[in-house]
Amino acid sequence: MKIFVYKALFIGLMIFVVFYGTFGYVIKSYESKIQNSLNKDKLNFFINKIRSELKEGLKKDRILNKEDSVLLNQFIKKITRELNDTN
C-alpha cells in the first residue's frame, strides 16, 4: 500500500511537471503572446492612428482617384442590384 502511495505521488508529480513543462508551457506562451499583443496601449495606438488617417483623408480634395471612384461606383451598383433582386 505504502509503495503504491509513493509511486502514485511520484507519478502525479511527474505528470504535473511534464504537463506544465510541455503543453502548459506552449499554451501559456501563446496565451501570453495573444494577450500581450492585444494590450490597451497598442489598441488605443492603432485606433488613434486610424482616426488621424481619416482626419488626414478628410482634409484632401479627393480621397480616391477618378478610376477607383468609377470602379467602386459600378461595384456598389451591382451589389445593390443583386441585393434588391431577392426573387
Add this chain to the structure above:
Amino acid sequence: MSYFFFKKNLIYLLLFITSIIGFNIINDYGIGIEEHFQRKSGFYWLNYILNFTNLDFLSLRVSEKLNEINSFTPNLFPIEKVPYYGVIFDLPLAFIEIIFEINQPQNYFRIRHITMFVISLIGAFTFYKIILNRFNDFFVANFGFLIFIFLPRIFGSIFFDNKDTLFLIIVTFNIYFLFNYLKNSSIKNLTFFSLFCALCVSTRIIGILIPFSFIFFIFLKHLSDDKYKENIKTIFIFVIFFTFFLFIHWPYLWTLSLPEWLNFFSPFFQAMNPTVYFNGEFYQSKYLPLSYLPTWIILTTPVFILILFFYGLFLICNRFANNFLNVESFNTPGKYDFWNSKKEAFDLMILINFVLVILLYISVDLALLSGWRHFYFLNFYLLYFVCFCIFFLFEKFKRDNLKQKIIKYSLIIFLSIQLVDIYQYHPFQSSYFNNSISKNKREKFEIDTQSLSRMHAIKEILKFNNGKTLIGTASWTPLEDARSMINQDLWKKLNFTGTNFKNADFIYSNHYYDVDTNFNKKYQIPENFYLYKIFSVDGTKIYSIYKKK
C-alpha cells in the same frame, strides 16, 4: 576555551556592528512606493477595530489621520480593493503613532524604518539560530547571518519594505518554530508553529503553502510510522490552532460574506500595475513569460550564492531521490523512509515547501510586478541551501585542514566583494544587479521599482533651484509623496505637475512605467526639455532629470 568563547559569541559582535551600520545609514533611504499605502492600511484596520470598542477619543484621532492621509495623498490605490494587508506591521505602527502623537511625517516614517530594521535584524538572528541548530557549525551559522542581512537586494529593502521583506522575516520565524517542533513535538511548539503559520498567511497569501507542506509532511511520516492516532491528533490540533489564530488576528476575514468566502483566493490575484517592462519588452503583469522569476533571481543574486545554492539544492534532491529508491515495503519501528534523523526531516520539509512554491509559480498566472520582490521570501530557501552546501563541503574535507581553510577564506573574500557592492550601490541596493549582466542590458529591466530615488532627485533639484520649482513626473512614480521625507519648510518651494509638462521647470523620471511607452506617449519628454542629469550606480541608471530649455 577562549577560541570557543569567541566563536560562540561572534554573532553578538556581528549583530552589534550591523546595528551600528544600519542606524548610521537609515536616514539615507528615501520612501518606498508602497509606504503611504501601507500606512493607510494600518489606520484603516485600526479604525475598523476601534469601532468595536468605546475608545472614542482614539477613534477620533484615527479618523483625523485618515482624513489627513486622504488629503495629502489623494491618488493612493483604494484600500477597499486590496484590504488584506497591514495587520501585522502597519496596524501596531498606526497605534503607536496615535498613542505617542507622532505627527511629523519624517518622524512617523523614520519610526517605521527603524522598526522594520530591528525586525530584520531579529529575522537574520533567527536564521542564524536555524542554521546553528541544524548544522552545529558556528562558521556556517555566522556566515548564514551575514549573507542573510547583506544580500544586496534584501539589505536595500530592510529599512522601508514592510510587506515583502517583512514576509521573508515572518517565514524565517515560522520555519524556526517548525524546526523546534520537529526537534521536540510538544503542544507548545506546535502552537507557536501554527501561530506563525497564521501570521505568514495574513502577511502574504502564498504563506498558505507552509501549512500545506506541513500536513503533507505529516502524511509522509504517517506512511512510515503508522502512528494513526498521533498523526491525526497532530493535524487536528494544528488545523484548529492555525484557523483560530488566523481568525483572531486577521480582521479581513471578519468582513467576508459567504460569496466572498467561496471566491476567497481571487482578490489576491489582481495586479496594481497592469504593465511590466521585462527584458526589453512590455508585458501585461498577468501574462509574463515563465522565465520572469528565474531571470530576475539569476541577475540580482551574487553569483557565488547562486552556485552554492544550485549545488546545495542538487545535494538535497539527490539524497531524497536515493531514499525514495531505497524505500522498503515494510515499516521498521523508529525508521522513516525519507529521513534518518530529525535534521534530515527538516531538510525535507524545506524542500517540499520550496517545490510547492515552484509548482505554484509554473501552474498559476500570478500577477507579478516590480522585479521579484513578491518572491523575496525565496531568499530563505536560497540561503538555506547555500548553508547546506557549505556544511557539506566542510564535512567532505573534514580531515583536510588546508582545503577547509581555502573554502573559508574564499567565502570571506566573496562576501567582502558583496559588501563592496553594497557600499557602491548605497542607498540603492534594492536595484542591485550582479556582473553576469552587462551594463547596457540592465536598461532592459525595471530598475527603481521601489521609487526610492524620489527623495534623492527632489533634493538634487532643490540644490540648483532656490525659488519655487515646478516638477513634472515622466513615470508611474507618485513623486509628490516623497515630500514626507523632506523638511516641511521646503514644501512651499515644490509644486508638482504630474504628467502635465507644459508648466514644469523640471521633469523627473525613474523609467518605471505603467503603460507600454512604445505606443502610449503620456510619459514622452517634450522637445523643449533637455537631459539635465542622469543618476547611475555601477552603470545602472536609477533616474533622470530633464530641464526646460
